[in-house]
Each structure stands twice: as structure tokens, then as C-alpha cells.
Amino acid sequence: MTTPLTASYACGTDREPLITQTLGDFFDAMAARQGEHAALVSRHQGRRLSYAELRREVDTLASAMLRSGLRKGDRVGIWAHNGVEWVLMQLATAKVGIILVNINPAYRTSEVEYALNKVACRALVTMPSFKTSDYLAMLRELAPELDRCAPGELRAARLPELRLVVTLGDAEQPGMLRFADWNARGSADDPAVAEAAAALDAHEPINIQFTSGTTGFPKGATLTHNNILNNGYFIGEAMKLTAADRLCIPVPLYHCFGMVLGNLACFTHGATIVYPNDAFDPLATLQAVQDEACTGLHGVPTMFIAMLDHPRFKAFDLSTLRTGIMAGSPCPTEVMKRVVRDMHLSEITIAYGMTETAPVSCQSSTDTPLEKRVSTVGRVQPHLEVKIIDPQTGDVVPRGSPGELCTRGYSVMHGYWGDADKTREVIDAEGWMHTGDLATMDAEGYVNIVGRIKDMVIRGGENVYPREIEEFLYRHPQVQDVQVVGVPDAKYGEELCAWIIPKPGAAPTEDDIRDFCKGQIAHYKIPRYIRFVQSFPMTITGKVQKFKIREAMKQELGLRDAETA
Template sequence: MPSQVNALTASYARGRTDVPLIEQTIGDFFAAMAGRQGARDALVSRHQGLRYSYAQLHVAARQLASALLSQGLVKGDRVGIWSHNNAEWVLMQLATAQVGLVLVNINPAYRTSEVEYALNKVGCKALVSMPRFKTSDYLGMLRELAPELASCAPGQLQSKRLPALRTVVWIDAAGPGATGPGAAELDADQPGMLRFSQLMAQGTSADERIDAIAATLSQHDPINIQFTSGTTGFPKGATLTHRNILNNGFFIGECMRLTPEDRLCIPVPLYHCFGMVLGNLACFTHGATIVYPNDGFDPITVLEAVQAEKCTGLHGVPTMFIAELDH
């Protein structure tokens, strides 16, 4: 049967085309934004007592990118983040993007079998985790999955149940540059694991490898894996590119009419696209300020953050807004 080439016709509906799509990587875009407004607030993490200007956040993200490279990670490797909202989360988001590492969002509600499935499904080579939250003992779950941690050197894990995982990093109490209450209270060392502060100390923002790798990256490269909820089967890892999530964040910010004068309170979880894309990247693409009120939702700390930080925007889901209005 002879082949036929049908002429292309216009679709019935189409979106606006007057605003061009961003064709940069996340790292390049953020570097340019930091260069334009380095002195402006980029991030306020109230529960940690941390504040970063755009220039400070850019330097810290480069230092972390350098540190991740020092762990032997290379472009395309998967790096998991298993944590509630904090400065370390957004630093991981920026640092991995700088050097082509694929950030894997791990739901903090996962239990042992679920995190085992997620880490193995995508082959995470490194994992950054908060130590615990309320009744969830994240490091305990990791030790259950990888008892080999008790006898291995940090970064040298060889686990039967987590065969791809080599490096486990836990977010220690001090965090990067912490000065707030409790900053000096450090937990005991964890065998086979690195503290986040130790990892940061291994890097330098002047590392020439960062720019060399960045020059090889494309906006079409995969940079993030987000898992579906798994309501109809096992969770599926959706692989997203720089172009996907950067433009998603940008156009959300456009709809919100964000400007560098805006300050967005983000109590929704960062592991979900609501927090890391519609929150973080909506702000970063418009030079606005991110405000994290807490690591787990609490209506009073959200309202306190909105007032104290003079927030002009507030993210949330209906149950959050109802709790805030009922307070």
C-alpha cells in the first residue's frame, strides 16, 4: 500500500505563544538570576533559623555540587532526597541540577518496603535523609534495609537489599550555616553514614568541574524523578527534564504575577511537584523569596510565618486553609 503524507493541520486549541519557553538548564538559569539580584532574599527557613540571599544560595549550591562530585557521582546518576521541607532540600535541588545528577523525590511517608522499592526502581547511588520525624525513624529504616552500614566506611556501602546505593547522608541538627535555636545540638555519629555538614565541607564553590560539566548539559536532559501515588499499582517514577519543571514553575509564577517583591510561604511538601516546582521554581524564575514555615504542617507556624515575613502568597491544599482559618 503506497504511503501517504498528510499535511499538518492546526489543533483546535492552543496555548499562548507570545512568552517564549525557557531553553536553559536550571543551573544556568539560577546562576543568571543570582547574578542579577544577589543581595535579595532567596530562601527563609524559619524552623531552622536560616536565611540565604540569592548570591549565598548560589554559592552554597555550588559547594554542595562539588561535594557530590567528590563522592564519585557522575552525570546521570540518581540521588535521592528523603526529607520534609528544609534548606538542605532546596540545596539538593539546585546542586544536582548544576552537575546533571537526577534528583529522586522520596515521600517522607514511605515505610521500609516502599523506600526499598523506590531506591531500587531507579537505582539511587546516594541518598540524603532526615534522621527522624515524629514517629518515623528514617535512619532506623535504612539500617534495617542495609545492616551493612554498621561495618562499612561512609560512601562504601555494599548492600544486598539496596545494591545500587553507595552513600547515605543524614541531615544533622546544625545544617549548612545554621545559627538558630538548637544549632549547636548535634546527634551522635551514625555508622556508615555521612553528616550533611561533613558532606558540605568536602566541596568548594570554586570547583572547576562544576562549570565544565554544566557546559555539557542540555535543557532536555532528565533531572528529576517523581513517584506517582501508587493508587492503581506500584508507584511509577515519572522522569522530568530541566525544560519540563523550569517552564512549569515559570508559568505558574506568571499566573500568580510573582515579582522580586513577592514572598511565598510554602508549607506544602517539597517531595511533591506542588512544593518543589509550583513553589521553589515559581519563586526562582521570578526572583521572589521562598519561606518555609515548618518541616511538617502546623497552622499556627504558617500564620506566624506569613505575618513575620510579610508573605504576599501562601500555598496550600483545602485542609490546610481550613485549619488556618479555624485557628
């Protein structure tokens, strides 16, 4: 039996009260206090906005949304990389109670169709294309009716709830509205915006982010003003952010890392956001840090590695850097040490969480000893509780013993959109979110993630759930059975491997499988390793032993597990 002092349980401080305002009200108050201070720099767009200027643009867009017939509780998707429009959407939807739905830019036709229909999106803001992704072509495949309807009057058989498509491009598109033209409908002084804002409650949903699960289908983690605003604030507190800080954000905004650990950490402290590019580019990021005198830098380990190993790394002056966050996947100790030594990030922190907890539940701080920063994910955040339990009994384990990490408090999501059963599977009757991650807690309360109960693979900061990929590959006409696992990878942390049993008489090739995936699922979900087998390792009771598949692949490829922290 464990005592309170030896049990793997910790409760965060409550010295500072939680923010009770809505995101819109909080942002307005910040803009009123420091209107002339720089709020946002989007280097690839050549745009710079003060807090006062950003507020006017937010109010104008919020007005345009209301004048387009959108109302509190409606879902509006954004399918785009980082830029001014993304943050305008984040703040404008929050101001009038519209729920922003983050669509991963890597999604392809089947994935975006599922996401839009799952939460019944009324409108979608999308970039026209990016590299090899043609977003407008994908939308026309799903909704050919766009070519013969007026903007805002879409009636599509495959997207029955979608009415309005807004493009971030300059060219006019049949059935779509340009963002600039949509925005022009609004007014920064529209009294309807203030009226809508006054009717909101901080505990109402404001954001949906898709996260996959063992069912193979993405679930819409639904987050409130209270969830993400407070989480952003306490994340910034751990970094000791002030209005004097300038945070470089190369991580994607469609993910909590960008929109909460980045945008909201800044907005809650009056700091300046710097977007170096629409998507991550190591050279553009280094240039932005130098030119904008950034004091903070966020990234997943692979981003920091790409910058450290860039041939021109030593040509940049990074001496203004102080803090930031490394998160998204296990943080290798040696990479952390190089970041501290070579990038001047002496106060960089490590954060741990999941989308369902808005997302951060544990974080190191700027004064956490280096050995703890490279070997743990820090301690519990304020106003939250964490415990580590025996997955079989539910009992709290002694400190130092592994078990499932659970968290409780303001950050736990509203629920999975339209899926009460799945919500109950992860949030118990006492309000504890069961993360599925295996962890230990030391005598000082520092938490270390040691593995995963769930089957999740983390590839370069992206959470990939094998069951989702298996369900997709089952559709291939030559596939009888398939198992997907993660195998260690020096660059991405983990890579995907698919073991496939072909149908009798079939002889698919690796190229057949990859061609089947292209354009239908995100590129990072396409297995790097594909093997055709006659059977899977099984238990006596007929369960597939995935760990044996993983071990066999490690042996074949001469791999070792990536170093984790």
C-alpha cells in the same frame, strides 16, 4: 461532528518564548542580577540566604557531589521534609546533571526499598527521624551492612546500588556521612562544577517523582530541566510574581506543589521563598505570613481550612497577602470564598495538573473572575494544548460534554523511569498525555474536573491508588480478597475504605489489618474504614463494581460527596 469553535480543545498562548536554559544556568543568571536580594527564609532552621549566598552553597554542594564520585545521570534520593538542605539538593543536582529522586517522608520500609531499587539510587540524603518515623532505623533494617562499612562504601544485599547515605542529623552514625561533613568536601569555586554544567542539555532528565498506578507499584515520572523550569515560570506568571513577592510554602517539597509551584515559581521571578516549618503546622504558617510580610501562600484545601478554623486565626495580620495557589484536591467553593474574604487572598489562583505533566497544565490567573476561580481549574497554560475526548473513540467531544482530559506540550514528562510500556500506555503516538481525569470545557475555555476514569483517591492532597493498597493487603495471611475505594470525607476530601473477604476459617479484626499496615505503608494509605464481607458486588462478566461499594459505604455512614470546584 464538532467544529474548532465548539470542540473541547484549547491551545495556550506562545507570545512569550520557552526558557531554553538548564535550571542551573537560569538560577546562576538570576543570582548574578540580584545577588543581595533575599532568596530563602527557613524559619524553623533560623536561616536566611540571599541569592548570592544560596548560589555559593549550591556550588559547594555540587562540588561535594562530584568529589564523592557522583556523575551526570546518577540518581540521588532525598528523604526529608522542607528545609534549606532540600532546596540545596534541588539546585545542586540540577547544576551538574545528577537526577534528584524525591522520596515521600511518609514512606515506610517496603516503599523506600522499592523506590531506591527501581531507579538504582547511588546516594540517599535522609533526615534521622520525624515524629514517630525513625528513618535511620528503617535504613538499618534494609541495610544492616551500614554498621560495618565506611561512609560511601555501602554494599547492601537489599539495596545493591546504594553506596552513600548522608544524614541531616548532627550525630555521627555508623556507615553514614553527616550532611555538613559531606558539604565540607566541596568548594564554591570548583572548576569541575562549571565543566559539568557546560555539558548539560535542557531536555535531559533532572528529577524523578514516584506516582502510583493501577499496577499497584509506583512509577518514576521522569522530568527534565525544560519540563519543570518552564512550568515553574508560567505558574509564577499566572500569579503575577515579581522580585517584591514573598511566598510562604507550607506544602511539601517532595511533591511538585512545593518544588515547582513553590520553589521554581519563585526562583524564575527573583521572589523570596519562606518555609514556615519542616512540615505543615497552621499556627507556624499564620505566624510566618505575619512576621515575614508574605504576599503569597500555597496550600491544599485542608491546610487553608486548618488555618481558617484555628482558634487564634483572628489574632494574625494577614493583610500583606495577595496571591497563592490552592490545589492538590478539589477546592470547595465556600473555602475559596473564605480564603478570599478572610485571608486577603483576592488574587489566589487554582491550578490543575499531574506529576507526569510537571505538573500544571491548567491554571486560573489573578484576574480570573471569582465565579470561574471557584468553579473551574482555569484555562490551558502557555505553550500547552488540552483536549477532552471520548475515552472509547478518542474523538474530541463538544464543549460542555464530559470526557477524558489530555494535554500535550513541553510539560509532558520524559517518561516513566525504566518502563517504556507503561509510558506508552499514557502518552500516545502524537504526544498526548492521557490524564485519566474526566473534565468539561466551557465556551471560554475554562476546564472543570468532574470525576476520574482512574480509580485514584485524593486524600488531603495525596494521590492514593487503591490497587497499590490492595496488593499490599493481599499479603496478609488472613485476607482472601480485598477491594479499596474512596468515600467522601469533610476534612480530607476522601478517605479510604477496604472491603475484605477473609480466608476460610479466618476471623481478622480491624486492628489486625491496621497493625499489619503500620510501618510498612504510609499512614495516609492505611484505610480508615475496614469492613469484612462474604462477597463483592459483581457484573455478569465477573468484574467488581467498585461504585456499588462506594455507594453502600456512603449510605452506611450517611455521607454525601464533598463539594468540588
